[in-house]
Amino acid sequence: MFAFSQDPRARNSEAAVDASRRSFFNHSGLLLSGAAIALLAGREALAKGNASSAADVSILNTALGAEHEAVAAYQVGAESGLLQKPALDLALTFQGHHKAHVELLAKTIITLGGKPAEARKQYTFPTDTLKSQADVLRFAATLEKGAVSAYLGAVPVFGNRDLAKAAASILGDEAMHWAVLRNVLGETPVPAAFVS
Amino acid sequence: MNALWRLLLLAGAALAFSANAAPGDPDRGKLVYERCQACHALAYDRTGPRHCGLFGRRAGSVPGFAYSEAMRRSKLVWNAQTLDRFLSNPLKAVPGTSMGYAGIADRGERADLIAYLRQANGSAACGRQ
Numbered sequence A: 001m002f003a004f005s006q007d008p009r010a011r012n013s014e015a016a017v018d019a020s021r022r023s024f025f026n027h028s029g030l031l032l033s034g035a036a037i038a039l040l041a042g043r044e045a046l047a048k049g050n051a052s053s054a055a056d057v058s059i060l061n062t063a064l065g066a067e068h069e070a071v072a073a074y075q076v077g078a079e080s081g082l083l084q085k086p087a088l089d090l091a092l093t094f095q096g097h098h099k100a101h102v103e104l105l106a107k108t109i110i111t112l113g114g115k116p117a118e119a120r121k122q123y124t125f126p127t128d129t130l131k132s133q134a135d136v137l138r139f140a141a142t143l144e145k146g147a148v149s150a151y152l153g154a155v156p157v158f159g160n161r162d163l164a165k166a167a168a169s170i171l172g173d174e175a176m177h178w179a180v181l182r183n184v185l186g187e188t189p190v191p192a193a194f195v196s
Numbered sequence B: 001m002n003a004l005w006r007l008l009l010l011a012g013a014a015l016a017f018s019a020n021a022a023p024g025d026p027d028r029g030k031l032v033y034e035r036c037q038a039c040h041a042l043a044y045d046r047t048g049p050r051h052c053g054l055f056g057r058r059a060g061s062v063p064g065f066a067y068s069e070a071m072r073r074s075k076l077v078w079n080a081q082t083l084d085r086f087l088s089n090p091l092k093a094v095p096g097t098s099m100g101y102a103g104i105a106d107r108g109e110r111a112d113l114i115a116y117l118r119q120a121n122g123s124a125a126c127g128r129q
Helices: A014-027 A029-039 A051-079 A087-111 A133-157 A161-184 B003-019 B026-038 B080-088 B107-121
Strands: A002-005 A122-125
Touching: A051 A087, A051 A122, A051 A133, A051 A161, A087 A133, A087 A161, A133 A161, A133 B026, B026 B107, B080 B107
Parallel strands: none
Antiparallel strands: A002 A122
């Protein structure tokens, strides 16, 4: 196992990742806007303070915690020295998506009157089992597949249907990550007609 | 045979089936567990708590893990029955849990998952805990 520090001062390549992230945001405003519209649909739609919105905040915060961890996991992968281009670029692009999810989820939680979960100072990852590029990509695929299932399980329990729609939008993005990672690994990209 | 008697027989058969439900398959359960891996791992805490040491553990009791108040106060002790009930609908079983997940509707899948968790708890990965 490996505990990964989230302290930005300790991360030498964080600046490069941030540059990649800025580049991503500059080129993907259209992609972001669909989810943003659904999530940040206005305060009248996201009524603060009632029991339903408190439950929604709890679901969003759990998702936010998992997204923070995904960002950290891709950082570990990027810094592992095991990823070569173009897999490295792919990992950084996917990390940028997760950072976009973090930003949007956090803003939405604030809109709902909640307090967004912060990234942990340290995360534990099974780095002792990551010896090759394929190991790193397979680990990422495992996380992405789990994220798809988590969002799938969250969609029906949101009180606010706009939030459910936005969660489905994130689900679609993470399902694409999973499929692309499987493809890079030489596995059938989309192994079944349904996800569960 | 009147309708009431047939109904009672059916209810008895259903109860017998429930009591003698086939045990879960841990190999199939390992695949079901992949759904949990956005938030959980066996040996370490993530967004959700670790699953090593799960059976017999009081809910909300992994040291250092930030549980919801609802889970800490649930007084559940994890075993096959409580896990089955929780996994079928976490938000109904423990209202206020931070596990915002609709649950696993299929009883067979829940049994498989619980069988996997039981097997994994006896594995070397959990033995090192």
